[in-house]
Amino acid sequence: MSDADVELEARLEEQEAFEPPASFVDQANVSDESIYEEFEENWPDCWTQAADMLDWEREYTEVLDDSDEPFYEWFGDGTLNASYNCIDRHLEDGNKNRVAIKWEGELGETRTYTYQDLYREVNEFAAALRELGVEEDDVVTMYMPMVPELPIAMLACARIGAPHSVVFAGFSSEALATRMNAADSEYLVTCDGYYRRGDALDHVEKANEGLDAVDHGVEAVVVKDRLGDELDHSLKGNQYDWDDLMADHLGDRVDPVERGAEDMLFLMYTSGTTGKPKGVKHTTGGYLSYVTWTSHAVLDIEPEDTYWCSADIGWITGHSYIVYGPLSLGTTTVMYEGTPDYPARDRLWELVEKYSVDIFYTAPTAIRAFMKWGSRFPEEHDLSSLRLLGTVGEPINPRAWKWYYKHIGGEECPIVDTWWQTETGGMMVTTLPGIGTMKPGSAGPPLPGIDARVVDTNGHEVDAGRAGYLTVDKPWPGMLRTLYKNDERFVEEYWEEYSDPEEDEWVYFPEDGAKIDDDGYITVLGRVDDVINVSGHRLGTMEIESAIVGVEGVAEAAVVGGDHEVKGETVYAYVITEEGYDESEDLRARIIEGVEDAIGPIARPEEVVFTPELPKTRSGKIMRRLLEDIANDEELGDTSTLRNPDVVDDIQRKVREP
Template sequence: MDDAGVDGRPRDPSLAAADATDPPSGFREQAAASDADVYEAFAAEGPEAWRRAADLLDWETEYETVLDDSDPPFYKWFPGGRLNASVNCVDRHLDERRNQLAIRWFGKRGERRSYTYLDLHREVNALAAGLRDLGVEEDDVVTLYLPMVPELPISMLACARIGAPHNVVFAGLSAEALATRLDAADSSYLVTCDGYYRREDAFNQKSKADNARLRADVDLAATVVVDRLGDALDVSLGADEHGYESLVDAHDGEMVEPVARDATDLLFVMYTSGTTGRPKGVEHATGGYLSHVAWTTQNVLDVRPDDTYWCAADIGWITGHSYGVYGPLSVGTTTILYEGSPDYPDRDRVWDLIERNAVSVFYTSPTAIRSFMKWGAEYPDRHDLSSIRLLGTVGESITPKVWHWYREHVGGGEAPVVDTWWQTETGAIALATLPGIAPMKPGKAGPPLPGIDATVVDEDGEPVEPGEPGYLTIGAPWPGMLRGLREGDERYRREYWVEAEDGWRYRTGDGATVDDDGYITILGRVDDVINVRAHRFTTGELESAIVGVEGVTEAAVVGTEDGDIVAYVTTRSDVEPDESVRAAICEELATAVGEMARADRIVFTPDLPKTRSGKIMRRLLEDITRGEEFGDVSSLRNPEVVGEIESSVRDV
């Protein structure tokens, strides 16, 4: 095998292959990353190359070395260094950008709030002083159970300021889920709110928090409650409960000396699902995580201080942490925070916000883009989106059709589209094109970033041939990586690491292929596999083929106990899901995957059940397909669609 890129680096990042698209020359000339030699520099320098990322931060004490790899897989980044995340996201910008907007918030019912960096500094300090007075000390874990309101990033930064790790729990999760995470994190402090709006209805968040408190084994020493709904919901405070506004007002004007944290100290814990069904508490250290996030925000998303930037992910998930809060604020830009849904009150809400705020970098998920496609191009087309300089995608894989629609109707046919792959555990982007250097390949995440040793291997750990499916692994540590699991070292090793002849390798859990130029295509989770007639198919492979059919916008594939393939399919609003579409889907599956991959049943549905983060709930679809009982669906983004799907299944 030649140097075709399967070693984890693109053979020639400036090579425009037949299926590649170059960014505009004007973009390349001004991009933060424009020198293709960066790949060679990282390869030659090894871990030392990550000083470039650390140099983007302010350190109270310089680190002694870049990487301590003496006890793999327990790697330590920038040991000896001391810094504070709140200082790096707020304080250090005050001299040059104190009156620049840091956060622009748009509420569900049309409310607006703006925070300059000076405003943000003032409120972060006031809340930090209030939390400290409530008893929060360094290393105490504070749980944050809030919707997309400014008080959420402010609380994160206030915790970081006093050295208290935060544990953000997505606001849509149940009381039981919150109780589980309070206990698992051993968290004695909670910041929540009275409620929030779901469409037109006021939803009582405080009642869920109260129920969680009753279920949790840990005793809460204090709870802070944000008044989000005002008179719309009457919520009383009990013992050890404090109003956010009163707490902040009582400490307004106080300056809290930031607590210098070791680079290896915990910044936050985030719970994600595990292969056994038990949540995993993924821990991220301060120095490595913040360095990696700052570097990728600047070089992959090309975010600059004079941008207005919008990452549409909820802060309750890792994307919102890394590229909604810490990334943009660390580079000193203006970040948009939006509480509402993309189709409320109208289906052009997103495009209206982009136009009105002159958003220059927009980062969202393929799930959202498919919804935009389904609603119709007329919605973005009626707005002036010329401010957009770069588009990004994150989440599941994006198909070429969706990629081209996104670029054409949102990016004006010119803006680069950066498809990114990463995980809660990686902390920051690991696979993507550097938009000022490498051409884009629609449907392919891209090559590994400089310094990321990503390789697609077979079951024996050997690199696969280009085009062959395998398992995506990372063969060397990287700064944003998790420092461990809350559940202990043994589970950390078991869940993620395998010891090979060439050292420890991180198992991502994703299937992938790599092409001749080193561009990696993500096939989906390796456990998302359907066994059909003695063949194994990944759901991503089948779903990608289905959405390639004209008029299809989204698909989810599940298997039955008898080995049948059942496809749930949504189409554009102007497409009638009739027998001709059904036949086209079957033919496309046969052509793209094989005759044995033809769907046995196709269920047309107006939408697919999704979590609040936009992930399709395939397990729920499996239960519906098999006629089994399923649990509470109220935490779904669209619980109303479940009944429609059940009816459709009975009719097929």
């Protein structure tokens, strides 16, 4: 590196706060800091700002009904349709030729849908669903990869008032069956297969295995032919070809069904502590208004933008910030079928340049991989179109944040580090990019109108700098309404811990640990069950991992607990080095020193295991359970959901080496 680059690196390393560029503030959708005070003083009526971004069939007269806490209702007497708000109203505004979806397949094929195109195909598929027998309030399951037919099917369901339940395509056939059974879903939309790293994957066989395990009758299955001649499969008796159905309903139009604000828009199943997936219920009015407002205020989306969230629609991030939020605002949303490193490690930056992406929203897991591969890949492309960056899915450590800021944003793009969950529907804690100072590693303050706090085990707010538990003390429009057909579990899992029903005080507990600073900025430390108990000291794995990744030469780390006959548990650290750094004893010593300096000797890693990869699911989540099995020399659990199962054996051999 040149002397100037070395000086820049040193400056960034030391800098703890960053201001948004004046050029960004001047054009930001939200740039007046009085919005925080305004929302606090006018709560809950402040949320009319979100609701009024939508078109209502019947205007609501009541903002919040809290008469049956914690079963809150938002805008409950209003009616609307989500499909209409995401498509029809943009045609009526004269924007029918604006691009709604830009899709790129893994092999480089492309499809572009204007809002007029999307209107036509959503209507035709809605007509097809009705012909197959789908009625209002029937749950339609979707088991599809990142192809345009997935959002088309979602919006078609919303059009006819049928809630959808999307199952991530990387999940097993058993997971599909479990979710269809739990939702009593009699309809499935899937595809024959898709591409991953150049290989054609047979998806319909997996879908059929799942269907065989469904414990009730399945009325109809729609199969999209994605692979063409790559895969030879035949349809069963109750299975229909997507393209044939669309041809049969060419030109059909379906009036959007008027839905109550509290009518279910979709179910999303998320993992639970009991092992049984939880059916998170999101409703039409509150959810749609909240993701529309946060897309506008946090992601700064304008209709003229080309916006790209690199998540999968099989997760809540894709629902909220690929489909419903961006399309409600009438912008162009990018969809990509493949992985970030195929056919080369510059794939994402190639697409940012190709489509002149304005806003890019991705996961810290991906950013850490980009760091490991080195800055030369983004440097090969023109990323000057970018004006805002975002992170989602897990906390981001300061070094990864600064790498993202420098090498992707060119020090000109604010970064919104967003904390939220499937259950919250949309973003809860982050800076507003046109207002807030950014602090690497800290998500930021709660959004206007969100009463997030950090408390101790007794529910009392902790002092600045102390770790505690994140809570939310007031409801918000995007919140889950309940768990499908399980109100009791809904109360038990999310409300019992810190609520006092006798005093009529209800507090939402997301089961995340956090710290708060003097400025009210919240740093999320990870799940409260992601702890290692060393000699009676409960240590958050996220805090240890952040300390390790703060060491020069480390790209990524995963920390788990290993059994210890004296301490109970001890710290095992699995570490990936940055490109250009060796797996040396010097680096191992610096890692141990870094942890001791940041947290204390009690957190000193017992083992530091260098590995070229970490075991990750197809969605990019680290499978820490397998790393615990390796640390404790136990029989390995199921590796079928991993995108890189071979790495487990490699790590196991390293740990067992003398």
